[in-house]
Amino acid sequence: MIAAPRSVRRLWAALGILLxxxxxxxxxxxVTGSYDLLVLFFRNPGSAFFVVIAGIxxxxxxxxxSQFEFSEPMHTVWTLVFMSACCRLTGAxxxxxxxxxxxxxxxVVFKLFHLNQSGNWRDLGLVIGGPAAMAFLGAGLxxxxxxxxxxxxxxxxxxxxxxxxxxxATFTARxxxxxxxxxxxxxxxxxxxxxxxxxxxxxxxxLLMQAVSIRRSVLNMxxxxxxxxxGMMAAGVxxxxxxxxxxWAESHGLIPTTLSPLGWFIWFxxxxxxxxxxCYQIEAVRLAHEGSYTAPFSKSFST
Amino acid sequence: MSFKNLWKRVRPSDSTEIAPxxxxxxxxxxxxxxxxxxxxxxxxWTRHWAPGEREQPDAQLNAMSRRAETELRTFFGQDALxxxxxxxxxxxxxxxxxxxxxxxxxxxxxxxxxxxxRKLYSARL
Numbered sequence: 001m002i003a004a005p006r007s008v009r010r011l012w013a014a015l016g017i018l019l020x021x022x023x024x025x026x027x028x029x030x031v032t033g034s035y036d037l038l039v040l041f042f043r044n045p046g047s048a049f050f051v052v053i054a055g056i057x058x059x060x061x062x063x064x065x066s067q068f069e070f071s072e073p074m075h076t077v078w079t080l081v082f083m084s085a086c087c088r089l090t091g092a093x094x095x096x097x098x099x100x101x102x103x104x105x106x107x108v109v110f111k112l113f114h115l116n117q118s119g120n121w122r123d124l125g126l127v128i129g130g131p132a133a134m135a136f137l138g139a140g141l142x143x144x145x146x147x148x149x150x151x152x153x154x155x156x157x158x159x160x161x162x163x164x165x166x167x168x169a170t171f172t173a174r175x176x177x178x179x180x181x182x183x184x185x186x187x188x189x190x191x192x193x194x195x196x197x198x199x200x201x202x203x204x205x206x207l208l209m210q211a212v213s214i215r216r217s218v219l220n221m222x223x224x225x226x227x228x229x230x231g232m233m234a235a236g237v238x239x240x241x242x243x244x245x246x247x248w249a250e251s252h253g254l255i256p257t258t259l260s261p262l263g264w265f266i267w268f269x270x271x272x273x274x275x276x277x278x279c280y281q282i283e284a285v286r287l288a289h290e291g292s293y294t295a296p297f298s299k300s301f302s303t
Numbered sequence: 304m305s306f307k308n309l310w311k312r313v314r315p316s317d318s319t320e321i322a323p324x325x326x327x328x329x330x331x332x333x334x335x336x337x338x339x340x341x342x343x344x345x346x347x348w349t350r351h352w353a354p355g356e357r358e359q360p361d362a363q364l365n366a367m368s369r370r371a372e373t374e375l376r377t378f379f380g381q382d383a384l385x386x387x388x389x390x391x392x393x394x395x396x397x398x399x400x401x402x403x404x405x406x407x408x409x410x411x412x413x414x415x416x417x418x419x420x421r422k423l424y425s426a427r428l
Contacts, residue, residue: 004378009374031325065310067411067412067414067415068412068413069413072408072409072412072413073409074409074410074412075412097309133413145376147409150376151405151406151409152386176371189411214308215340222377223380223381224375224376224377224379224380224383225377226379226410226411227379227380284378284411285412287377287378288374288378288411288415288416288418288419289418298355
């Protein structure tokens with residue numbers, strides 16, 4: 001089996017360091033019952049990690065799509081993944097940094113930060129980094145599925161796959177029921193942000209179905225670089241689903257207070273998995289070119 | 304250019320001693336400088352290749368197929384190789400190379416697939 005590219009190892013090593021710091025903050029919370037260190041961790045190194053890794057993902061996805069010509073189907077796939085990454089980057093910048101009263105927020109530095117406006121920044125960040133990013137990613141994955149189907153490498157889903165999808169679909173149905181109660185029973189007026197965020201769960205269900213399909217095909221393909229690229233994409237969607245379920249369970253009091261911060265860490269895994277996917281694609285193309293310009297066939301190739 | 308056409312162009316004839324039918328002078332591979340030149344040269348070499356020859360055992364094709372299998376394993380994994388083998392036929396036959404090329408072009412892009420093809424072609428020498 002080919003070792004993971006150095007860029008992937010670096011990303012996961014960075015996540016390891018972050019989690020080590022986060023674990024210390026969590027242990028402090030368990031011992032003292034104080035959220036201070038946890039809040040400090042998520043608002044500073046945590047937020048910085050989200051912004052940086054989303055930036056890395058966007059940069060790598062840009063490099064991945066530039067490896068394909070405009071007429072190739074994968075160009076469209078990676079363009080949509082790139083747009084999704086840009087949405088995540090914008091969402092992280094708005095929702096994690098510009099809306100937070102933290103010392104390294106540029107608005108705070110230049111004394112332009114207003115607490116009453118920060119909520120709008122955060123809402124905008126949530127919508128762009130949530131449903132908008134998911135819509136682009138969903139479109140990209142749909143293209144990838146159509147391509148794998150056309151090439152005959154798309155596999156049928158197993159019973160276990162359908163069960164996982166059924167669990168998430170049930171969760172989404174439950175969410176839609178709650179939305180229905182708010183709108184039609186209580187006659188409450190939802191804000192534009194809230195209405196847009198309601199699209200997150202159905203989109204996430206669709207994404208999970210796509211990810212499971214791709215994952216199943218990837219399992220059937222094995223452990224090659226391209227296969228692992230799409231495996232990472234599927235892992236990112238699965239972590240996002242898990243994080244979403246954890247948030248929902250927390251908001252409904254289904255998770256003990258001492259365990260709820262663990263759910264917040266899931267989002268770091270999702271972000272790292274999404275950023276790792278284009279690394280595998282870039283490495284695969286690099287490897288394709290490696291050794292192709294040497295003797296005896298093409299000694300003097302310079303392209 | 305489709306990958307099938309690309310492969311038709313890349314597929315070498317069994318004998319390197321046959322002169323081009325038109326008598327034109329083909330460039331020496333060692334002096335090729337870009338993909339367009341490579342394609343033109345391969346096109347010249349394969350122009351006189353009859354369709355009936357495709358099913359004949361070919362030592363060079365075998366060498367290229369083995370290299371294609373290695374590349375397939377690298378990019379898609381062992382199970383993908385088995386899948387391609389089962390759908391494309393026996394090792395050493397053209398269809399495996401075609402199926403492999405199809406995956407390379409779609410998942411890696413034409414430029415990278417062309418680089419892989421160059422490696423496959425060099426494996427035959």
